[in-house]
Amino acid sequence: MLEPAKRYTGYRSYEYLEPGVDYRAFDLAPELGRVPAYSGLSLDSGQRERVQRLLTDGVVISLHDHPSVFPEEIRQTVDYNRTARHHTGFEGLARSGMTAVFDNLMDGTCCITSQAGWKWTDVVADIGMRLSDIAHQDYVIKVERVADIHRAHESGRMGLVLALEAATMIENEVDRVDMLYGFGVRQMGIAYSEANTLGSGLKERSDGGLTLFGEKAVRRMNKLGIAIDISHSGDQTSLDTIRHSTKPILITHAGSRTVWPSNRMKPDSVIRAAAERGGVIGLEAAPHTTMSAAHPRHCLESVMDHFTHCVDLVGIDHVAFGPDTLFGDHVGLHDTFAEHLSLNEAHAGTPYERVPYVDGLENPAECFWNIAGWLVVNGYSDDEIGKVLGGNVLRVLEEVWH
Template identity: 45%
Template sequence: MGSNKQYDGYRAYEYLEAGTDFEPFEFQDEPHFFGDPCEIELDSADAERADALSDQCEIVSMHEHAFYFPKEMDAVEDYARQGRAFTAYDALAESTLDAVFDWHFDGVLRMHSRNGWKWTEVIHDLGMRAADVEKQDLVIRAKSIDDIRRAHDEGKVAIVPSVEGCMMIENEIDRLDVLYGLGVRALGVTYAESNALGTGGRDEHRDGGLTTFGERCVERMNKLGILVDPSHASDNTTLDVCAVSEDPVVLSHNGAKALLDISRLDPDPVIEAVANTGGVIGIQSAPHNVASPDHPKHTIESVMDHFQYVEELVGIDHVSFGPDTLYGDHRGLHQYMGKDYSKYPDWQTIEFDYVEGMENPTEAWHNIVRWLVREGYSDEDIRKVTGGNVLRVLETVWD
């Protein structure tokens, strides 16, 4: 359905009274926080082809945060404490997305603790967002591939509730069943820090891999039909997950460590191991995280350097996109969360405010298709990397 969404103008929590039922925050007036959108230039024939493909393909983002952050970053802590993330219905209605894995993470999971990731916080966030979705008609919470295809056919957006780590389950494996019952269909193994399942990416210097409990959790996720995503896990943990899982494994928002040597990205053997499960690697565009030597100022061109590297390494059937974008000041959010760039390569010390061409989900997916058309990819390959590869994985994991 592309950008022809069936949207009636609903805004998040419109069923309540701002200032009485909840504290209002100032958000940006339009999807682009940093001025005018940036569009990949095409001639008229290619632009027509890109628009047609955006309408025809089932476009699925492996990783986004499809809600607004406050306009002023000094309000983020109060915003998180209130526990009411505002889904960006209006911006999603302008996008070409048919489905988005919408990841709950510790940027908002801080209602009860500065450290986040408490069980009560995750349940609160899932329930609050679900309550709001029930009050509108554009977004549906996807629990099956049929929901994604229905969204495409009816001009809606299917949101897949997903959680970026398993810290909150502690040593309670049955909490995975609870999360599944609440609609969660994708789970991260760790979120940077290590947990009971395994070593997080931030602890790669003491990489113990997946624990015995972690093995049981992966097996339970397979039985439930939850997509397993070790994006923020250590290399050994990811390799162990690939060895244990009977279902395909994904890296929903990653890139090639060969192009940018940081712990957040993956070396070739890890990327190959994920592909060998039948899985897919989603290329991200979070600020600083996938710059490249050829494009050190992080833009859509550096993102696509990682895309083409992974494509060449494991093949077109095992790569897609998980831009990991949001509606707001993403770089400012990283600063608020204490992201440390001191260990990044010297060539990536360039200052920038946002990722040009992929500032938010709306812009990113408009430009992804246009870039692929500009570079001469076939219609079939564009269908694969914008959603077809992900749907193939879901046919195994969810069915």
């Protein structure tokens, strides 16, 4: 983990308001030191210096995270989410080494309570509340174009990309995509597990593919400059989206079903199709997702098994990282909302060893230090590391965001 960024001055979310008076306060999980530091890497002084240089000098982008601080008592999450007042983990982010993070807003708790929760008003509330908080500090800046990422890097700040895991809230009104773009959303998923008006999610028993309205929405996102994600979409819907899009498609947070036979992973055919059209897959690390036969106890090594497989499959120019982490008890969160997160269906018939946290990739503060360290130890060049830490994502964004 790096030292705090010099531009970070210690700001905490909503410190301009009075907790308990202006908003309901929750006891939040610590951003740093919640679990022991990863001990699986043995870096000598030269390797540590190289990792620090790679994270400091290069552009580092997380394709998918939830850099919010969750309640210490995870069962309070529903009430916390309903306030729409998620606290951004500024302290942890300042040590992460990231230049930009795709922040997947919790959509008024929708995505972890019920599909009915994907309401337009909830999404607008989440966006407005998050931007109000960001406007009161000077370390994290809102990203709307590639130039903003470079500005964040050059000025020692961090860029935050507003992203949504599904387009369910647009219902059948394609002009809502324009509104979301106007609010600053620059990346959106097609469906989150359950089907919507655009297409099928990975939780569905059958996948009818991208609907006619879904094709219309994809065309609108292409024209506006919104990156499209298919991480939680069904296989046929994913392939249809890749085929109908005129721009590269992102798989922001997933892994390979060949490495781990879970529906939550993507078949190699989808990964290959996305890469052939110029897209990128971001390797995720949410608990009990990117495991592997070689490392069934979910940890950094499990995730990197997916990384090496995807590099062999589509080449290093089409692989990145979207760790899908947060500040708090991610395993407890999944246990509480497993029914709505499709985890039971994803692992049906596949035994695995449960862990209390993903060792080495537990939260946004530590992920890229350990990822970069693994890449250094395993002999990747500075050029290769630069591509997977941020260069590949930048290439796609240059095309998608115009």
